[in-house]
Amino acid sequence: MKKWIALLLVSAMVLSVAACGSTPGESSKGEDAPPASDTKSFTTAVEGKLTMATNATFPPYEYLEGNEITGIDAEIAAAIAEKLGLELQIDDMEFDSITEAIKSGKADIGLAGMTVTPDRQEEVDFTVSYATGVQVVIVTQDSAIASVDDLFAEGASHVVGVQRNTTGDIYTTDDIEKEGLGTIDRYGKGAEAVQALKTGKVDCVVIDNEPAKAFVAEVEGLKILETEYVTEDYAAAMSKDNKALYDAVNAALEELIADGTVKGIVDKYITAE
Ligand code: ARG
Numbered sequence: 001m002k003k004w005i006a007l008l009l010v011s012a013m014v015l016s017v018a019a020c021g022s023t024p025g026e027s028s029k030g031e032d033a034p035p036a037s038d039t040k041s042f043t044t045a046v047e048g049k050l051t052m053a054t055n056a057t058f059p060p061y062e063y064l065e066g067n068e069i070t071g072i073d074a075e076i077a078a079a080i081a082e083k084l085g086l087e088l089q090i091d092d093m094e095f096d097s098i099t100e101a102i103k104s105g106k107a108d109i110g111l112a113g114m115t116v117t118p119d120r121q122e123e124v125d126f127t128v129s130y131a132t133g134v135q136v137v138i139v140t141q142d143s144a145i146a147s148v149d150d151l152f153a154e155g156a157s158h159v160v161g162v163q164r165n166t167t168g169d170i171y172t173t174d175d176i177e178k179e180g181l182g183t184i185d186r187y188g189k190g191a192e193a194v195q196a197l198k199t200g201k202v203d204c205v206v207i208d209n210e211p212a213k214a215f216v217a218e219v220e221g222l223k224i225l226e227t228e229y230v231t232e233d234y235a236a237a238m239s240k241d242n243k244a245l246y247d248a249v250n251a252a253l254e255e256l257i258a259d260g261t262v263k264g265i266v267d268k269y270i271t272a273e
Helices: 003-020 027-032 035-039 072-083 095-103 118-123 148-152 167-177 190-198 209-218 243-258 261-269
Strands: 049-054 062-065 068-070 087-092 125-140 158-163 182-187 204-208 222-224 230-238
Touching: 049 072, 049 095, 062 072, 068 072, 072 087, 072 243, 072 261, 095 118, 095 230, 118 125, 125 167, 125 190, 125 209, 125 243, 125 261, 148 167, 158 167, 158 190, 167 182, 167 204, 167 230, 182 190, 190 204, 190 209, 190 222, 204 209, 209 222, 230 243, 243 261
Parallel strands: 049 087, 158 182, 158 204
Antiparallel strands: 062 068, 125 204, 125 222, 125 230
16 A cells, blocks of 8 residues: 555544544644544543542642642643543542552542652652652741751650651651651641641641641741751652553643643742742
């Protein structure tokens, strides 16, 4: 067969697939759309939907506004879903249930200000990183703790509040608890750890910088130490067993980063200092 005839046939096939596909909005996207979305070469937990697992206690990445989950991650997921011709569904759960939801295939994408760590990489695949986070320390305004290093000083014995199974928990468990330099109080929500700080049950809270800012703005008498603990990359967690979906989501996210959509969403929630 002549090459150009073959090409014509191929494009006719692509056109007819696009025409009968039940993906509203997709056909108008033209050549920019990732090929996977035209043919739906991937499968999702629920057909036609992109199911996102999150823990909506983490402003400005995900939090509840009334009954609705909103924030940076929710908007990024909505943009990915749109690109793939899927409807976004968000499932709110405990932070430490997200990885299991992804592994079991109940959810397609874990988007929760989640830090890429080597241990987690053994459980799930991470997309490209779309943001950075910094673990910071929140203390009361009159605290004797003046810098992160005070937590690791010889003879230190602080009670540190964290959200269970977050990197703040993982790092302080290693650096403080295992070193005999204090104890870690683990809470289901970052805001609960912050309340414990307010009421004097813990001496400080180790948590990501953006929620830290949000909590400190809400609760009087607290401040964030200027010294930073650890800088990390946020990415979306996905199953290792659904390569086609991973490729489609990752490609969509890469496009959204390249064309400035992600930056626009982040800037909407995080005002530059
Ligand atoms: N970045 C930290 C981690 O990955 C905290 C994330 C907490 N996210 C949340 N939605 N509660 O462990």
